[in-house]
Amino acid sequence: MEMKIGYLGPKATFTEAAAAALFPSSPRAPYDTIPDCIDAAAAGEIEAAVVPLENALEGSVNLTLDYLIHEQPLPIIGEVVVPIEQHLLVHPYYAPHWREVKEVYSHPHAMAQCRKFLHTVLKEAKHVHVTSTSAAARWVSEHPHLPAAAIANRLAADEYGLVIAQENIHDYDSNHTRFIVVSRRNEPLSLRSPLYAGDKTTIVVMLPKDQPGALHQVLSAFAWRRLNLTKIESRPAKTGLGNYFFIIDIDAPKDDVLIPGAMAEIEALGCTVQLLGSYPYYFIG
Numbered sequence: 163m164e165m166k167i168g169y170l171g172p173k174a175t176f177t178e179a180a181a182a183a184l185f186p187s188s189p190r191a192p193y194d195t196i197p198d199c200i201d202a203a204a205a206g207e208i209e210a211a212v213v214p215l216e217n218a219l220e221g222s223v224n225l226t227l228d229y230l231i232h233e234q235p236l237p238i239i240g241e242v243v244v245p246i247e248q249h250l251l252v253h254p255y256y257a258p259h260w261r262e263v264k265e266v267y268s269h270p271h272a273m274a275q276c277r278k279f280l281h282t283v284l285k286e287a288k289h290v291h292v293t294s295t296s297a298a299a300r301w302v303s304e305h306p307h308l309p310a311a312a313i314a315n316r317l318a319a320d321e322y323g324l325v326i327a328q329e330n331i332h333d334y335d336s337n338h339t340r341f342i343v344v345s346r347r348n349e350p351l352s353l354r355s356p357l358y359a360g361d362k363t364t365i366v367v368m369l370p371k372d373q374p375g376a377l378h379q380v381l382s383a384f385a386w387r388r389l390n391l392t393k394i395e396s397r398p399a400k401t402g403l404g405n406y407f408f409i410i411d412i413d414a415p416k417d418d419v420l421i422p423g424a425m426a427e428i429e430a431l432g433c434t435v436q437l438l439g440s441y442p443y444y445f446i447g
């Protein structure tokens with residue numbers, strides 16, 4: 163399938179690496195923000211958008227979840243999990259005295275994956291959040307005389323002429339990020355890839371107001387069907403304090419019986435249910 167793929171840019175983000183792993187021979191287009199990228203897919207400017215959804219250390223990328231639920235409900239057609247190594251990048255001039263940097267630039271999720279490092283090694287440096295890890299690297303390369311560092315990957319060091327002052331500064335070894343592929347063409351990806359690891363289905367459930375045991379009843383609709391849930395996340399419905407959506411990942415493709423049955427049962431309880439997608443997932447070891 164020849165598709166133009168949008169990703170959270172600029173060049174050399176982790177998101178671009180995820181897009182390249184899934185679609186090695188497709189042309190790619192960078193977008194400055196996650197909403198820009200999802201909007202471009204909704205408008206058909208690109209066939210699909212790759213955006214980050216969840217990190218093993220820092221949790222969900224709320225911007226992605228909220229934008230898909232509240233603003234631009236595009237179906238999820240695939241997912242890829244990528245190992246993440248965060249490095250501290252500086253201009254070559256600052257390599258010998260990188261400990262003296264006064265500002266560290268990165269995406270908030272990348273910064274959060276390196277909290278202990280920042281707290282202990284660069285205690286005095288100011289943290290500056292930007293739209294992506296490679297946007298941080300680009301900014302540092304464009305300001306060679308400022309004592310600034312970026313947290314980003316090796317691709318970004320090469321792309322923007324920076325050097326790695328400290329390798330692997332993320333706080334815990336097992337660092338991975340899930341990226342999703344969204345497209346207005348509502349067809350699950352069908353890549354013949356050795357990275358394929360299974361299929362899952364994501365739904366969003368809104369519980370009826372003040373109904374004791376409602377969440378328990380929702381969960382039992384999956385439990386007695388022996389449908390394995392791999393994630394439950396609550397996000398504000400944005401209609402008032404205490405009102406939440408539950409985003410539920412089911413470790414199975416949408417079949418004709420079990421998942422529709424569970425969804426119908428949950429609706430009968432008075433919940434609203436929305437399918438975000440049923441899609442294959444891929445894993446980069």
Ligand SMILES: O=C(O)C(=O)C[C@]1(C(=O)O)C=C[C@@H](O)C=C1
Nearest residue numbers: 175176177214269271294295339
């Ligand atoms: O793709 C990038 O480089 C990003 O800046 C985004 C993002 C994210 O939002 O999770 C992607 C992977 C890492 O977990 C850190 C940052």
